[in-house]
Amino acid sequence: MENELIRKARELRSRGFTTGEIADELNVSKDTARWLTLQTTTSVSRKEAPVDFAINWESLGGSSSRMRYVSAAMADMALKYGVADVVLGIAISGVPFATLMADVMGAETGLETSLAVFHPVKHRKDEGAEGAISSNFAKVKGKRVVVVDDVITSGRTIAEVVEVLKNQGAKPIAVTVLIDKKGISEVDGVPVESLIRVSRLG
Amino acid sequence: MENELIRKARELRSRGFTTGEIADELNVSKDTARWLTLQTTTSVSRKEAPVDFAINWESLGGSSSRMRYVSAAMADMALKYGVADVVLGIAISGVPFATLMADVMGAETGLETSLAVFHPVKHRKDEGAEGAISSNFAKVKGKRVVVVDDVITSGRTIAEVVEVLKNQGAKPIAVTVLIDKKGISEVDGVPVESLIRVSRLG
Numbered sequence: 001m002e003n004e005l006i007r008k009a010r011e012l013r014s015r016g017f018t019t020g021e022i023a024d025e026l027n028v029s030k031d032t033a034r035w036l037t038l039q040t041t042t043s044v045s046r047k048e049a050p051v052d053f054a055i056n057w058e059s060l061g062g063s064s065s066r067m068r069y070v071s072a073a074m075a076d077m078a079l080k081y082g083v084a085d086v087v088l089g090i091a092i093s094g095v096p097f098a099t100l101m102a103d104v105m106g107a108e109t110g111l112e113t114s115l116a117v118f119h120p121v122k123h124r125k126d127e128g129a130e131g132a133i134s135s136n137f138a139k140v141k142g143k144r145v146v147v148v149d150d151v152i153t154s155g156r157t158i159a160e161v162v163e164v165l166k167n168q169g170a171k172p173i174a175v176t177v178l179i180d181k182k183g184i185s186e187v188d189g190v191p192v193e194s195l196i197r198v199s200r201l202g
Numbered sequence: 203m204e205n206e207l208i209r210k211a212r213e214l215r216s217r218g219f220t221t222g223e224i225a226d227e228l229n230v231s232k233d234t235a236r237w238l239t240l241q242t243t244t245s246v247s248r249k250e251a252p253v254d255f256a257i258n259w260e261s262l263g264g265s266s267s268r269m270r271y272v273s274a275a276m277a278d279m280a281l282k283y284g285v286a287d288v289v290l291g292i293a294i295s296g297v298p299f300a301t302l303m304a305d306v307m308g309a310e311t312g313l314e315t316s317l318a319v320f321h322p323v324k325h326r327k328d329e330g331a332e333g334a335i336s337s338n339f340a341k342v343k344g345k346r347v348v349v350v351d352d353v354i355t356s357g358r359t360i361a362e363v364v365e366v367l368k369n370q371g372a373k374p375i376a377v378t379v380l381i382d383k384k385g386i387s388e389v390d391g392v393p394v395e396s397l398i399r400v401s402r403l404g
Contacts, residue, residue, distance in 0.1 A: 053255050053401060054401050054403055056399040059279065059396060059399075060398065063275075065278050066278050066397065069278070070271065073262065073267070076265060076267050077261065195268065196257065196261070200255045201230070201251060
């Protein structure tokens with residue numbers, strides 16, 4: 001498993017991915033991603049290995065019907081907080097879930113539920129960069145927004161999204177994720193719901 | 203998190219749960235369950251803590267619509283292996299998934315898909331005990347069977363089920379689980395499919 005992750009991390013690096021993008025792709029922390037890119041598969045310094053765990057949901061992501069079913073379960077978590085105008089997916093992996101959730105929630109409530117997309121700051125090389133909402137999809141100003149991501153690793157990205165939404169005059173009503181590695185229940189007053197929580201012991 | 207698990211483990215123990223049942227309920231290994239029951243929440247010997255991670259899917263389990271959606275995604279994994287006559291849920295937590303999967307798979311294929319229930323040996327105090335198929339639900343002899351559980355922790359239980367099924371003249375065609383902590387791809391020639399894989403690093 002470790003070797004497979006090291007191989008993947010090095011391959012992504014060789015294709016020019018930033019550490020943040022590698023962390024995102026492999027569902028590990030930035031520190032773990034950095035460590036992975038520095039190893040070779042033949043000599044892994046196990047003592048220095050960060051204590052982290054990897055999440056692999058390719059069996060889900062590789063099937064559109066499974067994606068639709070699981071997105072419907074996530075939509076059900078979001079609907080606890082009332083009707084949303086916009087479902088905001090965090091790029092990259094939050095976007096397919098958000099797309100299907102908006103579809104399910106629109107059908108469920110009979111009201112237009114639009115998709116918006118957030119580009120998190122971790123995908124920029126520039127240290128002073130800010131996360132931004134894509135102008136290709138729905139606007140968020142004055143809207144009730146549900147934020148969606150695949151995995152919460154450190155919680156930094158969702159904190160960033162909630163701040164940007166509030167600054168833009170949107171009303172974030174909930175954050176929903178597939179898996180939460182941090183056990184977060186709220187971000188700046190906005191409730192966080194996960195379908196599955198994974199937490200380290202020991 | 204650790205304290206919460208310790209509290210839960212001790213509470214289950216005080217109600218007479220075996221170590222195997224506690225492991226099952228908390229989705230951790232038997233060793234971890236044993237360790238948890240021996241701690242007090244005020245003085246946790248962190249150095250000796252087993253390296254394990256806890257899975258919490260109560261947000262899913264607490265909602266029948268989310269259970270139905272996720273079971274439909276699991277049914278989709280099972281249907282890759284063709285039509286099944288019986289969906290066998292491993293007691294206790296595999297049973298609700300198996301129940302809904304049998305329902306979804308029957309509707310999907312238009313063919314009768316029955317539920318069966320397996321009592322694993324880990325729930326017995328007696329060391330010489332054997333896992334057994336409940337006589338209250340469908341029989342498995344000569345049937346194409348899909349085995350269902352919530353979480354694979356050590357892989358021992360699914361190996362036990364596959365052996366019992368083969369001994370009883372059934373044809374296990376696949377094992378499907380929500381979460382696999384072991385990264386198992388097959389058991390004695392029977393393919394294992396998980397929606398999500400979680401693996402430890404470091």
